[in-house]
Amino acid sequence: MLECSRLFCELILRGVRVIAFCRVREQCERLVGAIKHELEALGRGEVVARVMGYRGGYTAQDRRRIETEMFEGKLLGIVATTALELGVDIGTLDCVLTWGFPYTIANLRQQSGRAGRRNKDSLSILVGDGFATDQHYMQNPDELFTKPNCELQVDLDNMLVKEGHIQCAAYEMPIQPASDAVYFGADLAQICAERLVRDTTGFYHCHDRFRPLPSQFVSIRDTEEDHFAIIDTTNNRNIVLEELEASRATFTLYDGAIFLHQGDTYLVRDFNPDKHIARVERVKVDWLTSQRDYTDIDPVETEAVKRLDRSRWRAYYGAIRIKQVVFGYFKVDARRGNRIIDAVQVDNPPVVRHSKGMWLDVPKRALDILVARRLHVAGAIHAAQHAVMSLIPNFVISAPGDVRTECKSGLKEFAKRETQRKRPARLTFYDAKGGAGGSGINTKAFEFVDLLLRQALGRVLGCRCEGGCVECCASEMCKEMNEVMSKAGCEVILKALLDEEIDVEALPMGPEEGSPAGVETVVLASTVPARDGRGLVAAGEDAVAE
């Protein structure tokens, strides 16, 4: 972060227009703060107003204002999340500065493409983070230029998805079905005839239903309906500072939290989860807060059951309850390597949300083997969840983060003292977006669950890493930094679910390095009832045989 802020300041002070990209909102805010601090330290406080943050959560009005000011050249630099990656025109820029490898090569190239004026050179800088992927590219920078983009997965069986893409394409350049079928498939002529507008020369154009801008009708990232209003009460202003999605609320809002907006610090005075409101006040402090929380993700109602192919075990789909609890926070000194200066307990009520998702109960046989080999049970579940979750974008159009899981934290899983929070042995996945009805991604993934499990197992068996990496069973999206991991245990769970043979003697003997055995935190899962209170029978199954 400090490296980025120094580079950013040196560049803008030389008249280079810069956009800095961050992976997540919190980084965006912290970088804006660091840049402002750096400018003051350089004695160039007058430039502070010419740098702005830009991220999801800011009000539409604020975002339009920042875009216009950047476009008109009033701003010299902007610090953004990927909210600015797609489609927003902010004029020409000279330099793109990327803090942390942005998940895929395609993302990095897309970000780099934001800089460059006609016939002039532009500059793109990647500042590596501490993650394994970042470090891989720091060691092998050539790959940034030579590695192909990963294939974009589009669900072309879905008529609505396909039509949306064709309408967008036709808007940019009229379509000639005979010659363009090579890109869009054999049924292009039919889709054009039924859904697009033909001109007198035989070319097809975007339909009026999709105008003025068809891309607005094609959601690439869908939105969430439930929001919390953050109200700035400084000097009784009482204005809405921003509107935060419910899924992010507990991890940013709790009494005593420091909330960052444009790099400035606001103290959360009053968080009211029932009314979806948080009152904040501008304060000048040189510490930030880092919440201590846990999230329980539990299926509450089974809506569909599916017998796994060539296995006696089943996968389930239904309603999921997400209970987020912030039980305290650390005050950290952000300027001195996040040193903890105080630990505070809070008594916030849990925030409960609902979504849709799928789950698989871990067979008892797998648990017995894990215990016998002293492999970390929670680590095995966590690793198996990641292995499956990171493959979902291969089957359903989705971005990393659209499907989430319950991440296991080292603080709890490695502790030696007894816990009240025993968790069922279960792999659970839920839709991060779409509210209680879900986004539909897990509905789709559920159809492919056999393939997902088999591919996940293939990746784990084929990966040469020691204890799990992002290529197999770790995840860059992990909320707990992949601390609790058992790659060998993950193999046991996936094989058990698929009813494959497990060579127990060939498994390593735990406890594994980095996963000290603590108290047992996992218990055998019990079947989640259907709405009428009875169990469901999977399609093609006469009776349920355990």
Ligand SMILES: [Zn+2]
């Ligand atoms: Zn690996």
Ligand SMILES: [Zn+2]
């Ligand atoms: Zn995780």
